[in-house]
Amino acid sequence: MKLLCLLKPLSQQHSDLLKATAIVLVIYAVSAIFDLAEHFTRWAAPLDAYELDELPVLMLALALASVWFSHRRMREIKNEMQLRAQSEHALARLAQENQALARHAMQVQEEERRFIARELHDDMGQYLTAIRLDAAALANTADAKAASHAQRIISHTAHIQSAMKGLLHRLRHAALDAHGLLEALKTLVEEWKAQHLNIHCELALDESCNALSHASNIVIFRVLQEALTNIARHAQASHVSITLAITDTATRPAVQLQIRDDGMGFKLTASGYGFGLTGMRERVEGAGGTLHLINENGLQIHVNLPL
Known part of the structure; x- marks a missing residue:
């Protein structure tokens, strides 16, 4: 079982850590075998005025500073990724809420259309029909001038009824329900x-x-x-x-x-x-x-x- 766990593929982070450790060990082994530190000391001795023998300490300080900077930068990147993930989640939630609101608005709109169509058909339709019938009765009188006005009323009423029929048709198509x-x-x-x-x-x-x-x-x-x-x-x-x-x-x-x-x-x-x-x-x-x-x-x- 332990062998199977060891055979599992390593994550990128662990793989990079192993590679870095291996490189450090190889450099250490090469330095130990060839006495690189002693060679460097002898090489830097004539240049003692330039303090070149302090270069290893400087390199160590730079390495530590790089590690600290990398760690800090990685934390910042991780925080930025978390904030981005939270923002994306919030945007997705808002999109769902907007979609639900839009769906509700459309439902309310259809209900309002149905209500307006019913009111127009039941109330205004009856009144227009009554006006048209009264105008038709007035048109049959002996007064020619009144009859002429009555005919115009009939014509205008018919036009309004036709326009209202088209409006009702747009508000609520009867065939869709029937x-x-x-x-x-x-x-x-x-x-x-x-x-x-x-x-x-x-x-x-x-x-x-x-x-x-x-x-x-x-x-x-x-x-x-x-x-x-x-x-x-x-x-x-x-x-x-x-x-x-x-x-x-x-x-x-x-x-x-x-x-x-x-x-x-x-x-x-x-x-x-x-x-x-x-x-x-x-x-x-x-x-x-x-x-x-x-x-x-x-x-x-x-x-x-x-x-």
């Missing part, structure tokens, strides 16, 4: 294509992505929603390609969303573009994923969410 992620994405893309007939859009969805968590569904839907909005406003693209699939990475399975367009790419000077991308990145990273941009021949957005 039919799942894939159907919601298909509906989102079809509605977007109907509004942008000059842009050809391709959508490829992996059916296995319909069993993702609710949190992942929200992230993917919101990222695609924001990406399509940015493309329509800033990209000047003629072709868009969207792919959603589950892949096996080196560590764990992940869902990957890829959005490509052949537009003018990402420009920092584009108003609202950078803000939208920042919001997408915060949402993805809050869910523990990554968002990577390739700004070449258009813009490519690669989202990776671990399962």
